[in-house]
Amino acid sequence: MLKGADDVVMEQEDSASRHGEITSWDINDIKLPQDVRQIxxxxxxxxxxxxxxxxxxxKNAQRHHSSWAMRNTNNHNSRILKKSCLGVVVCGNDCSTLDGRKIYLRxxxxxxxRQKQQRKCCPNCNGPLRLLSCRGHGGYPVTNFWRxxxxxxxxxxxxxxxHPRPETKLEAEARRSIQKAQTAFSPSSPRSKRTREIESLTGAMPTREALPLLLSKPDAYMLPANFRGHLSKSSREPTLGSCPGQPPYPRAAGEDGGSGEALTWSRSPALGRTPSAGRPCSGPAVPTANLPCAAPSPQHRSTQHVLPVTKGGHDPFRPKACLLGDESCEEKSPQAYSSSCLPPPPYPAPQEGPCPTASGAHHHHQLSAPLRGSEGDGGEGGRRMGLNYCNNDMFFNLYPLR
DNA sequence: TCTTGCGGGCGCG
DNA sequence: CGCGCCCGCAAGA
Structure with missing residues (x-):
């Protein structure tokens, strides 16, 4: 079945250790390993x-990014940057979108x-928003350290x-800008039109499915709880399985994605809603499996989260109540929300080569090669690069506004 | 308007 | 002392 969280951890550690001293250090060590073989x-x-x-x-590491909402914490140590998790903002009514997704705002x-944010209402049902704080570290928020x-x-x-994963930063930004644009244009009619367009695009595009695939782990990204739990299993296993061998290059990538979280929160009671499988994880599921390998690609993972949202398959939701744009609501109308799910922002491949190993020149390709080998990435289109572009296109189509 | 970092300061164990 | 956390400041987007 699922692996327990512990197992997951172990796997990670295990694999990490396989690569060398990696796990032998602690962020607080006076001296950190210099002979790093694997980045x-x-x-x-x-x-x-x-x-x-x-x-x-x-770049992402330089910026100490994380898709979790992490805030800076003063640890009175200028050499080690410490950040603690803020959790996730959920709907106080525990509503679900039409496609069965829960609301997990960043x-x-x-x-x-944040205070201001909590005064706004749920983009889906207009209900109150609630901040679900993180208590994954002995009752305190999970902490991340950068050095x-x-x-x-x-x-x-x-x-x-x-707790479930919140929207990624990009998703949140996309959602915001979309809403803004929508409200700016016109509240009622045009918007719907636009929406429709989007929907059609989404729907029409085969990409829908493709996207998820391409993206790096879609599941992880967007899928909130529901999926995650669900997918996680399926996806993650494949993930690990398929990319297990991942070579040498960056290994880590795949793992966390699917691995831990699902478990992680599935365990949490509160959230624990079972992943109602209600929704089809179709999109994600399949892709996910493939992705895993992709995962390694730095770019995706770090940059393109947005898409994943799409994942579900189609755009899901149609708005319900909140169309009106109250200030709060406008913040995120359902539509907006859904749209955010679509494509991701255009981030080509900023990352430079995270892979020292592989030399800068071919980062992507190299990676992909090894990685994707496992499955088909969805067919030809599958290559990451292709995907990216694809995504971009989608993005533009979908978000003309931007 | 936010994000991100920094650092002073406080309370607790 | 380490840790969590509040607060303000500043730079940058």
Whole structure:
């Protein structure tokens, strides 16, 4: 069945150790390993007690990014940056979108902005929003530590998130800008039209399915709880399984994605809603499996989360109540929300080469080769690059506004 | 308007 | 001392 969280952790550690001293260090060590042989691909969703060593060239690592909503915490140590998880903003009514998804908004990082955010209402049902705080580390929020040392950036996570994943930063931004645009244009009619267009696009495009595939782990990204739990299993297993061998390059990538979380929160009682399988994880499921391999690709993972949202398959929701744009509502009309699910922002492949191993030149390709080998990535289209572009296109189509 | 980092300061164990 | 956390400041987007 599922692997327990512990197992997952173990796997990670295990694999990590396989690559060398990687796990032998602690972020607080006076001296960190210098003979790093393996650099990890940037992990968007680090969870559990994991450690990663990124290239100091990795943009995401440089920015200490995480798709979890992490806020800076003062640990009175200028050499080690510490951040703690803010959890996830959920609907107080525990509503679901038409396609069965739950609302998992990204908590604003800034205290003031967060308070303001909580005063707004659920983009789906207009109900009150509630901040589900993270208590995955002994009752306290999960903490992440970043330390730059020479040509590497050491990352260490303490605690396992006991809540669903919030929207990624990109998703949140996309949602916001979309809403803004929509409201700006015109509240009623045009918007619907636009929506329709979007829907059609989405629906029409084969991409829908494709996207997810391409994206790196879709499941992880967007899928909120429901899916995750569900997928997780399926997806993650494949993931691990398929990419297990992942070579040498950055290994980490695949793992966290699917691995820990599902478990992680499935365990949490509160959230625990079973993943109601209600929804078809179709999109994600399949793709996911493939993706895993893809995971390694840095770019995807780190950058393109947005898409994943789409995942479900289609655009899901149609708006219900909140169309009106009250201030709060406008913030996120359902539509907007759904739209956010679509394509991701255009981020080609910013990452430079996180892979020291592979030399900068061919990062992607190289990676993909090894990785994807396992399955088909969805057919030809599958290559990551292709995918990216694809995504971009989608994005543009969908988000003309942007 | 936010995000991200920094750092002073407080309370607790 | 370590840790969690509040607060304000500043830079940048």
């Amino acid at each position: 990890d691909w940037f992990q968007e969703w680090p969870d559990s007690y994991v450690k990663h060593i990124y290239s100091s060239e990795d 908590p604003a990082i800034c205290d003031k902005a 730059h040392e020479g040509q590497f950036i050491f990352f260490q996570s303490k605690g396992a998130h006991d």
